[in-house]
Amino acid sequence: MRRNVLYFSLMLGFCGLLASLGNLAALNLGLATTDTHAGSSVAGRVRIEGQTPQPNRISMTADPSCAKAHSGPAVNEEYVTGSGGALGNVFVFVSEGLGNRSFDVPAEPVEVDQKGCMYLPHVIGLQAQQKIRIMNSDSTTHNIHAVPINNREWNKAQPAGTTLEETFAREEIAIPVKCNVHPWMRSYIAVFKHPFFAVTGMDGHFDLRNLPPGEYTGGLARKIGDHETNHHGCGRRSQDNGFCVQSACPLRNLSHT
Ligand SMILES: [Cu+2]
Numbered sequence: 319m320r321r322n323v324l325y326f327s328l329m330l331g332f333c334g335l336l337a338s339l340g341n342l343a344a345l346n347l348g349l350a351t352t353d354t355h356a357g358s359s360v361a362g363r364v365r366i367e368g369q370t371p372q373p374n375r376i377s378m379t380a381d382p383s384c385a386k387a388h389s390g391p392a393v394n395e396e397y398v399t400g401s402g403g404a405l406g407n408v409f410v411f412v413s414e415g416l417g418n419r420s421f422d423v424p425a426e427p428v429e430v431d432q433k434g435c436m437y438l439p440h441v442i443g444l445q446a447q448q449k450i451r452i453m454n455s456d457s458t459t460h461n462i463h464a465v466p467i468n469n470r471e472w473n474k475a476q477p478a479g480t481t482l483e484e485t486f487a488r489e490e491i492a493i494p495v496k497c498n499v500h501p502w503m504r505s506y507i508a509v510f511k512h513p514f515f516a517v518t519g520m521d522g523h524f525d526l527r528n529l530p531p532g533e534y535t536g537g538l539a540r541k542i543g544d545h546e547t548n549h550h551g552c553g554r555r556s557q558d559n560g561f562c563v564q565s566a567c568p569l570r571n572l573s574h575t
Pocket residue numbers: 435459460461497498499500503
């Protein structure tokens with residue numbers, strides 16, 4: 319049986335980020351090469367080197383119904399970390415190498431819920447023209463407002479228990495989403511023109527599956543922390559968007575057996 323093995327190879331440092339985080343020690347965000355999977359798959363792990371930032375508490379006193387939905391204090395998801403410096407909520411994607419191929423748009427929508435006046439999940443990846451279905455499981459009204467640069471802006475009031483659907487026409491990494499009622503509510507939507515993207519879990523792990531054979535360049539995108547003052551490798555435009563995007567991480571197809 320033919321076995322395509324894609325091996326994730328990249329240079330730490332080249333695709334690492336260095337950021338100063340206020341009173342935190344310098345933070346080095348890099349990728350660790352990990353798994354080699356049978357089949358056309360590229361996997362790895364994103365982690366922070368150095369001190370792990372602690373999440374800040376969110377005050378929801380402005381809307382008691384939001385606070386009531388949490389059994390303990392709510393915390394922001396700017397940094398979602400696991401053991402060993404694992405960093406979640408990072409987009410990993412193919413940035414070059416797919417040529418002029420076009421890809422079907424998935425029929426299934428991507429879903430995001432508003433629960434406890436937070437977005438679940440906090441970051442969302444989808445393909446251009448794929449539907450995003452947004453629920454409101456809360457007992458309060460939200461106002462969901464996407465603020466893109468390359469796509470149409472939309473801004474909709476969403477009463478309790480309702481669902482709405484939207485799409486984005488063009489690739490954009492990433493689009494801030496906010497709630498005009500609850501200022502702490504923030505989400506980020508990355509729109510890709512192909513299906514080869516992933517969001518790291520709390521363990522920092524990602525898996526890009528079903529890649530056709532070839533050589534690819536990869537990308538990383540993550541939210542810049544509010545207290546970060548130095549963002550190596552991030553383009554100006556990305557910073558304007560509140561995101562750090564790096565698009566030159568080599569993903570090499572090392573073997574076909
Ligand atoms: Cu809200």
